[in-house]
Amino acid sequence: MSAANTHDSPVVAPSPKRLARERRRATLSRFGQAYARHRAGMLGLAILAVFAAGALLAPLIFPSEMLDITETVDNEAIAAPTSEFWLGTDENGRSVLAVLVWAARASLVVGISASLISMVLGTLIGIFSGHYRGLVGGLLQRLTDWFLVIPFIPLVVVLAAVLGQRGLAAIVLVLGVTSWPGTARLVRAQTLSVQARPYLERARVLGGSDWHQMSRHILPNVMPLVLANTTLTVAIVILSETTLAFLGLGDPYLDSWGSMLDKATSAGAASTGAWWYLLPPGICVILVVLAFTLIGRTLEAVLDPRLRER
Amino acid sequence: MALGAATTAEPVAARPSGGLGRFVGFRILSGLGTLVFVLLFNFFLFRMLPGDPAARYRAVKNISAQDLERIRNELNAPLLEQFWDYLRDPLALNGVSAWKGQPVWDLVGGRAWPTLVLLGSSTVIATVVGVWVGIRAGWKRGSRFDKVSTGVTLLFYATPEFWLGLLLIMLFSSGIGPFPSLFPSGGVIDSGVEPWSLDGVSSIIDHTVLPAAALSAVYLAEYSLIMRASMVDEQSQDYLTTARAKGLMDHMVRRRHAVPNASLPTITLIFLNIGFIIGGAITVETVFSYPGLGLLTFEAVTEQDFVLMQALFLVFTFAVILSNILADLLIAILDPRIRT
Numbered sequence: 001m002s003a004a005n006t007h008d009s010p011v012v013a014p015s016p017k018r019l020a021r022e023r024r025r026a027t028l029s030r031f032g033q034a035y036a037r038h039r040a041g042m043l044g045l046a047i048l049a050v051f052a053a054g055a056l057l058a059p060l061i062f063p064s065e066m067l068d069i070t071e072t073v074d075n076e077a078i079a080a081p082t083s084e085f086w087l088g089t090d091e092n093g094r095s096v097l098a099v100l101v102w103a104a105r106a107s108l109v110v111g112i113s114a115s116l117i118s119m120v121l122g123t124l125i126g127i128f129s130g131h132y133r134g135l136v137g138g139l140l141q142r143l144t145d146w147f148l149v150i151p152f153i154p155l156v157v158v159l160a161a162v163l164g165q166r167g168l169a170a171i172v173l174v175l176g177v178t179s180w181p182g183t184a185r186l187v188r189a190q191t192l193s194v195q196a197r198p199y200l201e202r203a204r205v206l207g208g209s210d211w212h213q214m215s216r217h218i219l220p221n222v223m224p225l226v227l228a229n230t231t232l233t234v235a236i237v238i239l240s241e242t243t244l245a246f247l248g249l250g251d252p253y254l255d256s257w258g259s260m261l262d263k264a265t266s267a268g269a270a271s272t273g274a275w276w277y278l279l280p281p282g283i284c285v286i287l288v289v290l291a292f293t294l295i296g297r298t299l300e301a302v303l304d305p306r307l308r309e310r
Numbered sequence: 311m312a313l314g315a316a317t318t319a320e321p322v323a324a325r326p327s328g329g330l331g332r333f334v335g336f337r338i339l340s341g342l343g344t345l346v347f348v349l350l351f352n353f354f355l356f357r358m359l360p361g362d363p364a365a366r367y368r369a370v371k372n373i374s375a376q377d378l379e380r381i382r383n384e385l386n387a388p389l390l391e392q393f394w395d396y397l398r399d400p401l402a403l404n405g406v407s408a409w410k411g412q413p414v415w416d417l418v419g420g421r422a423w424p425t426l427v428l429l430g431s432s433t434v435i436a437t438v439v440g441v442w443v444g445i446r447a448g449w450k451r452g453s454r455f456d457k458v459s460t461g462v463t464l465l466f467y468a469t470p471e472f473w474l475g476l477l478l479i480m481l482f483s484s485g486i487g488p489f490p491s492l493f494p495s496g497g498v499i500d501s502g503v504e505p506w507s508l509d510g511v512s513s514i515i516d517h518t519v520l521p522a523a524a525l526s527a528v529y530l531a532e533y534s535l536i537m538r539a540s541m542v543d544e545q546s547q548d549y550l551t552t553a554r555a556k557g558l559m560d561h562m563v564r565r566r567h568a569v570p571n572a573s574l575p576t577i578t579l580i581f582l583n584i585g586f587i588i589g590g591a592i593t594v595e596t597v598f599s600y601p602g603l604g605l606l607t608f609e610a611v612t613e614q615d616f617v618l619m620q621a622l623f624l625v626f627t628f629a630v631i632l633s634n635i636l637a638d639l640l641i642a643i644l645d646p647r648i649r650t
Contacts (some may be wrong), residue, residue, distance in 0.1 A: 146347045149634060152590025154626045158619055161611045162355060217580065235468065242470050243593055248607060261473060265597070270479040271495075278480060282473035289468035 002064035034302045041298025042256025051244040051284070062098035067255065076143050078267060081276050088276035090260075091267040099255050100280050106245075106256035107288060110172055111238035117176025118183060118237070118267050119230040125180065125221065130195065142186065147181040156240055160242060160249040168251050183229050190222045224303040231296035235289045242285050257281040333642050341635045348627045351398050356620050357389070377406070405621060409613035416620040417606065422625075425602030426497040427514065428595070429587055431522045436529040437580055441573065443530075444537025448562055448572070459534065466531035472593035479597070482509035482520060493520050496599040506524055521598045525590050530584060536579050537596055540572040547571075581637030585630040 014022075035041055046224045054061075075093030082088070087096040129140035159174045194200060194217070203213050243259025244250050252259075260281040264270075313416045384395065443463070447456040483495035493516060499505060500513045544550065545568065554561045587605070595604030603622060610618040 091569065119583075142343075142347075146344055146351075149344050149585075149627070149630055151585030151588050151626045151630050153592060154623055155612060157592065157607065157624050158355065161619065162616070163613070179535065239468075239470055242329070243472070243589075246470075246472060246593060247596070247611060249611065261470075261476070263478060270476045270597075271484045273480055273484060275480065278476055282470065282477070284400070285473070286468045286469055290464060292467060293464060 023049065031302060036166070038298040038301065040294045041302075044291040044294030044298065047287050048295065051104050051108065051288055051291070054101050055108050058105060058177060059103045062095070062101055064102075066095055066098040067102060067235070078269070078272070078274050078277060080274075089275070089279055091263060095279060096260075096277055099187060099260060100257075100284060103255040103257050103260060103281070104284065104288075106168065106251070107238050107241060107253050109287075110168065110175065110241045110256075111234045111292075113228050114172045114175035114179065114237045114241075115233040116235055118179040119226060120208075121177065122180035122183025122229075123187050123219075123222070123226050126184040127191050127218055129184070130188040130191025131210065131214055131218060135259075140184075144181050144188070146185045148185065152178060153243060156244060157249065160244055166249070166251050168254060170252060171241060174244075175240055179233055179237060179240075183226065183233065186229055187222050187226060190225055191218050194218050194221045225300070228296055228299035228303055231292055231299055235292035235296065238285065238292070240288055257285050262302055325631060329646075330642060332539065332638060337635055337638050337642075339549075341631055344631050345628075348631070350625070352620060352624060352627075353393060355623075356616055357392070398542060405617040407615055407618045409615040409618060417618060418603065418621055418625060421601060421603050421606045423596070423602075424600060425591060425604060426492050427498070427518055427527065428521055428600060429584075429591060430525040431518055432529065433580065433587065435522060436526040436533055437576075439526075440530040440533030441537050441576060443570075444534035444576070445564070445569055447534065448541025448545075449568070450539035451545075456538075460538070463531035463534050466527050467535065469528060470593070471524050471528050471590040472597045474527055475521060475594050475597040478520045478524055486563055493517070495520065498601055502560065517598075517600070521594050521600050524597075525587065525594050528590060529587060532583070533576055537572065539578045540575045541568060542569045544572045577644070578637045578641050581633040581640070584633040585626070588626050588629065 075089050079089045079093075087100065090096055090099060125140055125144060129137045129144065131137070132140075139192055156174055156178050159178065160171065163170055163174065200213060200217055203217055208216075240248070242258035242261070243258065245256045246262045246265075248262060250256055250259050250262075258281075261278070264274065264277045264281070267274070267277070269275075370648070384392070406412070407414045407417055410417060443459050447453075447459045450456060479495045482492045496499075498514060498517050499510060503510045503513050505511075505514065550563060550567055553567045554560075558566070590606035591602065592607050593604070594600070595602045596608040599605065603625065607619070607622050609615075612621060
């Protein structure tokens with residue numbers, strides 16, 4: 001884009017850079033308007049905003065002493081909701097509501113950071129396997145196909161068990177390196193379709209290197225769909241994190257919705273009817289996963305014209 | 311599909327006859343390729359583990375000192391030698407569970423049928439209900455049924471299976487408050503009942519209703535979303551206009567023309583989803599103490615029994631590869647356009 005401006009006519013035309021910036025701003029606002037027309041997508045954003053605010057403000061609303069079990073031993077354990085504890089207490093006498101709000105942090109952090117790892121891996125592998133023909137592309141494509149076959153949750157469970165580490169970083173790593181194949185397949189398909197368009201032929205004929213073609217032409221074209229796909233990945237990753245924590249494979253020093261459900265089950269919440277301990281974590285998971293799903297589907301619908309009519 | 315294989319196959323593919331046979335052969339070959347990869351992957355996955363795996367066997371009572379020594383020697387061998395040993399017996403047919411001290415494949419074999427019962431029944435329920443909802447919602451897009459069902463299915467789609475299971479236990483099994491205890495919440499059959507008798511079958515059904523409901527709800531949602539989307543897709547096709555122009559009634563157009571074509575993606579998805587359903591079975595079986603392979607996986611993880619875990623992981627992966635091949639074959643038989 002900027003390389004062309006030396007050849008432009010000397011007439012006082014707006015500089016190409018400014019033109020590009022304006023065009024980008026116009027596209028963005030058009031995108032925002034198109035997005036805002038989808039009520040489901042706006043609902044998703046609203047739900048997410050509530051949870052993000054809760055996760056960020058957790059230390060202000062509920063001081064961290066409220067999570068310290070040495071401070072809460074005097075409270076009644078697994079007590080039904082009262083005016084003091086709106087959602088009752090857990091087996092250590094902690095306020096379920098306080099733990100619930102703090103747990104939003106673990107789920108959101110794991111969900112978003114693992115999805116970013118998966119996005120980078122999936123995009124790189126997808127673009128490379130679509131752009132390079134022959135051995136490299138074929139091999140990467142096979143690799144994607146093979147990893148797509150391996151059942152996801154068993155793989156994640158086995159990997160977490162084998163790794164033996166129980167930290168937050170380990171969970172992020174396990175979920176990040178296992179959830180890329182879907183993204184890679186999508187990106188590869190999109191790369192192939194971009195590759196067939198005339199402007200890429202032009203770039204090739206003008207002598208653009210592989211790197212130039214991939215980074216300046218293919219990547220910007222696949223990026224919108226990658227973002228939509230990543231939003232949907234966050235939903236899956238959060239569900240998987242809940243599953244891992246529920247199976248006791250999460251960070252034992254960190255409260256997450258999955259570990260709350262694990263502890264609630266061990267404390268017999270299902271058989272004694274301690275609904276205040278069992279319902280809230282599940283509802284939070286559903287709402288957050290729903291929010292990311294709605295946002296992802298709306299992004300897809302706005303960005304992919306083929307889906308617009310659905 | 312695979313670039314290399316596709317190019318070598320090109321001249322033969324030009325012949326119209328034998329399309330299906332070649333497709334089947336190619337599909338089985340590529341399935342075998344995946345199998346080889348999975349076996350290699352399995353080897354390295356379980357060699358990453360930290361600590362002394364042999365020490366875990368010491369906790370087991372009925373393991374002899376020689377066996378322990380043999381296992382330690384095997385684990386101390388160079389990686390290449392271990393790999394050679396692994397290649398000679400990739401399924402670990404003689405593998406001994408560190409947790410129970412039994413051959414792992416005996417353990418796996420004994421736990422397979424409850425999982426088959428659970429997965430089979432949930433898949434059938436999810437398919438029948440999901441496809442029905444999807445057809446109705448997609449045919450009358452924007453109707454109240456469509457709006458309500460899409461909302462409900464999106465909610466189910468976001469629900470962790472095991473949480474739904476916990477909820478079902480609380481409502482229908484614990485007998486709290488006004489709710490009677492309708493179903494048992496542990497095991498697959500009452501003890502002392504013969505599985506192949508009338509009592510046995512009804513006992514198995516009794517034990518399977520709740521876990522199957524929990525497991526199918528989530529996949530039902532997915533199938534109905536896909537079915538709805540492909541029904542919407544089909545509606546813009548010309549052949550439906552033709553069918554209507556012929557004067558066919560609306561429900562005939564739907565049943566005879568739209569549904570058969572629209573169900574193709576859903577059929578594939580049902581088979582491709584086996585891997586995810588197995589993942590769901592791990593937590594659901596754990597919640598219901600349903601003695602299948604899922605619960606066994608949970609036990610292997612908590613007991614740190616890697617030999618057992620390896621065997622289970624192989625079983626699950628084989629099941630997925632097999633169902634993927636089945637999905638491709640089925641779709642090739644049903645849809646001649648695919649056979650290229």
